[in-house]
Amino acid sequence: MKNTILTLEQKKREGDKITMLTAYDYSTAKLMDExxxxxxxxxxxxxxxxxxxxxxxxxxxxxxIHHAKAVSRGTKNALVVADLPFMSYQxxxxxxxxxxxxxxxxxxxxxxxxxxxxxxxxxxxxxxQASIPVMAHLGLTPQSVHSLGGYKVQGRETDAARKLxxxxxxxxxxxxxxxxxxCIPAALATWITGLLHIPTIGIGAGNxxxxxxLVYQDMLAMYGNTPAKFVKQFAAVGDIMKxxxxxYIQETKNGAFPAQEHTYKIDDATVNAVKREYExxxxxxxxxx
Numbered sequence: 001m002k003n004t005i006l007t008l009e010q011k012k013r014e015g016d017k018i019t020m021l022t023a024y025d026y027s028t029a030k031l032m033d034e035x036x037x038x039x040x041x042x043x044x045x046x047x048x049x050x051x052x053x054x055x056x057x058x059x060x061x062x063x064x065i066h067h068a069k070a071v072s073r074g075t076k077n078a079l080v081v082a083d084l085p086f087m088s089y090q091x092x093x094x095x096x097x098x099x100x101x102x103x104x105x106x107x108x109x110x111x112x113x114x115x116x117x118x119x120x121x122x123x124x125x126x127x128x129q130a131s132i133p134v135m136a137h138l139g140l141t142p143q144s145v146h147s148l149g150g151y152k153v154q155g156r157e158t159d160a161a162r163k164l165x166x167x168x169x170x171x172x173x174x175x176x177x178x179x180x181x182x183c184i185p186a187a188l189a190t191w192i193t194g195l196l197h198i199p200t201i202g203i204g205a206g207n208x209x210x211x212x213x214l215v216y217q218d219m220l221a222m223y224g225n226t227p228a229k230f231v232k233q234f235a236a237v238g239d240i241m242k243x244x245x246x247x248y249i250q251e252t253k254n255g256a257f258p259a260q261e262h263t264y265k266i267d268d269a270t271v272n273a274v275k276r277e278y279e280x281x282x283x284x285x286x287x288x289x
Contacts, residue, residue, distance in 0.1 A: 003038045003079040005111065005133050005177040011038070011210065012199040018211025020081070020201055021219070024050050024067045028216065029074035037078055039201075041213060042068045042109065044083040044143070049217045056142045059085040061099055065107040072108030081135055082109035086143045089114050089123050096123040100132045113180065115141035117167025121174035128175035136171035138164060139205065140183035153204075155184040168192050180213065181205035183230070204230030 001007065011018050020039035023029040024046045032040055046067055047053035068082040082103040089096035100112045111133040114120055124134050139154045148154070155164045164184060171179055178199045181189045186206025193200040193209050202209030217223040220237035227233060251257035277283050 002077050005079070008038065008079070008178060008199050008211075018199055018201060020211060020213035022046075022213070022215045023071050023074075026070045026074040029071040029078075032216070033075045033078045038211070039079045039081055039213075040071055040075055041113070042071050042080065042082040042107070043215065044085045045215050049215060049223055055145060057086045057145075061085060061088050061102060065102060068103055068107030068109045079111065080109045081111045081113050082107055084112050084114045089120070093122050093126045097126050097130050097132075100127045100134075101130065104132055111135055111177070113137055115143050117163070118170040121170050124171060124174040124176050133177045134175065135201075136176040136179040137182065138167050138171070138179055138184075139181050151183075153183045153185070155188050161188055164188065165192055165195075168196060172196055172198050181209060204228065
């Protein structure tokens with residue numbers, strides 16, 4: 001079934017958990033879509049896991065559009081959500097609407113996601129008024145890593161928990177169709193989820209949210225680092241890939257690959273005829289030596 005913002009709202013009402021994973025290319029998106037995931041997030045996390053940046057901050061609109069195009073071509077049923085990268089929406093409301101429109105029109109995304117609470121509500125209102133659905137993102141917001149003092153759990157103190165609540169209610173009122181809660185205490189996320197009418201998607205926010213999201217390289221143990229506490233590695237795909245790469249190297253070097261079944265045949269008479277012409281100089285090509 002085609003996933004839309006309306007089907008996600010229905011899932012919240014019915015208590016049917018929403019599933020979301022990141023993807024950044026056609027092949028991965030196609031596999032996820034065929035597996036039945038509800039949403040695919042073209043996250044600015046591509047800066048880390050695809051482009052080798054040390055944070056999401058250097059990611060550009062052009063990079064986001066490039067990857068969103070690939071993902072949208074591989075997706076039939078999942079809702080495609082694309083991140084607005086750092087400084088693509090913070091400067092002016094008009095610029096936020098323009099860049100959100102580019103992710104939809106050029107990137108093929110269905111919705112956009114942006115980080116922040118009350119301070120970005122004018123952008124959320126304007127983007128939604130332009131008929132572009134917006135997913136909000138609260139808690140640990142990686143684009144604000146420097147102002148947050150690092151990648152830390154948010155909302156543990158009274159003032160911080162109050163701000164999370166106020167921001168969640170504000171983005172809902174501004175028109176966001178959903179909100180991601182990242183790295184906040186589970187009890188807080190569960191309580192706020194019950195207050196909101198829009199679905200919540202958790203990453204490091206416990207199982208009381210309406211759905212979950214993970215970076216696929218993390219959940220498949222492909223990224224090669226120590227995973228965050230909230231990550232469950234569902235398969236050691238990274239090890240499987242390295243084993244396959246090593247086997248390919250070894251078999252190529254020892255001549256086991258390509259084997260007979262990997263090669264194409266030609267009639268011996270054809271080869272011998274060409275050899276004869278070559279030796280007799282009839283092919284008009286230079287003979288070495």
